[in-house]
Amino acid sequence: ETGVTQTPRHLVMGMTNKKSLKCEQHLGHNAMYWYKQSAKKPLELMFVYSLEERVENNSVPSRFSPECPNSSHLFLHLHTLQPEDSALYLCASTKGAGGAGELFFGEGSRLTVL
């Protein structure tokens, strides 16, 4: 099992569809992240989840809805997206609680909105 697994790897959806991206980590980490990577912008932090709190980037539109049912799973629910939402969505996890706290990334979900 790889450390951080994202599914699906590729997703094509229409603007009226509802879909979800899934992330699972097998590293025993206690914080999980969603980032958006598009060609025209640097990696954009969307959401951070830990057992204690949720942190979000206030500029993320409400058509993106995160869900973190437990410390190993993270979802990004997508509804009524726009073409500009097409991007690579990266999930990451970290141990937190001191140390370097580096992020471990999944391979990403490539989203195309038609």
Next chain:
Amino acid sequence: AQKITQTQPGMFVQEKEAVTLDCTYDTSDPSYGLFWYKQPSSGEMIFLIYQGSYDQQNATEGRYSLNFQKARKSANLVISASQLGDSAMYFCAMREGDGVSSASKIIFGSGTRLSIRP
């Protein structure tokens, strides 16, 4: 607010030469962490090196070293003896706080595309 700046969109370097990738940051938090990541064309993000704001010595990991100049708020990555496999995007990132809070924000710079010439 925290900010990371990478001013070199792209660089070309001859194989076996050393290369320095620039990164400057801005934060008002006295405790923070700095990271460098590599993203090859395959897309995966690979952690390279970490520097804590209170670390007295510059971090080193194999051919990677971080030239940390706290007063100048810079954290440049130095790659010694570059190899063809070093061709990739390189991102500088910063976390405010000491990382004890597990929901720390980690933000990234815009990246530098490094190309190694044979």
